[in-house]
Amino acid sequence: MKEVVIATKNSGKAKEFERMLRPRGFEVKTLLDFDDIEDVEETGKTFEENAILKAEAISKLFGKIVIADDSGLVVDALDGRPGIYSARYAGEAKNDEANIDKVLEELVGVNEEARTARFCCALAVAVPSHETKTVFGTCEGVILQERRGQYGFGYDPIFYVTEKRKTMAELTPEEKNQISHRSLALRKLEEVLPDLLG
Numbered sequence: 001m002k003e004v005v006i007a008t009k010n011s012g013k014a015k016e017f018e019r020m021l022r023p024r025g026f027e028v029k030t031l032l033d034f035d036d037i038e039d040v041e042e043t044g045k046t047f048e049e050n051a052i053l054k055a056e057a058i059s060k061l062f063g064k065i066v067i068a069d070d071s072g073l074v075v076d077a078l079d080g081r082p083g084i085y086s087a088r089y090a091g092e093a094k095n096d097e098a099n100i101d102k103v104l105e106e107l108v109g110v111n112e113e114a115r116t117a118r119f120c121c122a123l124a125v126a127v128p129s130h131e132t133k134t135v136f137g138t139c140e141g142v143i144l145q146e147r148r149g150q151y152g153f154g155y156d157p158i159f160y161v162t163e164k165r166k167t168m169a170e171l172t173p174e175e176k177n178q179i180s181h182r183s184l185a186l187r188k189l190e191e192v193l194p195d196l197l198g
């Protein structure tokens with residue numbers, strides 16, 4: 001089995017990449033499989049810039065091909081927040097529940113039509129001695145007023161996917177992987193780099 005390293009410490013992302021890439025014949029390794037890897041500072045201004053920072057830093061460290069994911073929730077009524085700050089929106093501790101509470105509080109009084117949002121995912125693939133490539137995927141939805149569903153991670157319980165008439169957290173992992181921002185970006189990556197993931 002070919003191995004692919006994903007430069008993430010997020011266990012929700014790790015599970016999704018495993019589920020998407022194992023059937024394609026890959027063994028997925030993430031930074032959760034290694035001890036003492038320092039966090040790469042996300043100092044970029046866009047999802048793409050942060051994905052490149054993470055992919056290149058870890059590729060340099062390992063001397064291998066590395067994929068990184070920088071993603072988040074963009075809410076129109078909040079001028080695009082939490083955006084690239086999604087993981088730490090309610091504080092450095094990266095608490096999903098507190099992040100959801102903060103978004104819901106900020107949207108109190110905003111009616112349903114104005115609660116449009118999208119998940120965004122930039123993937124960067126860093127190949128030693130080559131130029132890093134990026135791809136981007138999005139998934140449109142609406143922010144509910146309360147949580148629904150048990151699957152997924154992050155903001156999934158409040159993100160309603162209109163075409164599925166369910167929140168992301170009510171979709172099974174397989175269903176989420178058919179429509180998610182992450183799976184769309186991964187499919188684009190396969191087009192750009194058929195040799196890597198083909």
Ligand SMILES: O=c1[nH]c(=O)c2ncn([C@@H]3O[C@H](COP(=O)(O)OP(=O)(O)OP(=O)(O)O)[C@@H](O)[C@H]3O)c2[nH]1
Pocket residue numbers: 007008009010013042069070071072073086087088099119152153154155156157159168180182
């Ligand atoms: O409900 C969600 N469903 C998703 O599918 C999803 N994808 C991203 N997010 C949110 O955006 C942050 C990413 O920030 P992020 O890209 O910096 O990742 P992270 O800091 O958690 O881990 P790492 O990959 O950097 O190690 C995450 O923590 C989540 O809050 C999601 N929320």
Ligand SMILES: [Mg+2]
Pocket residue numbers: 042087
């Ligand atoms: Mg991060």
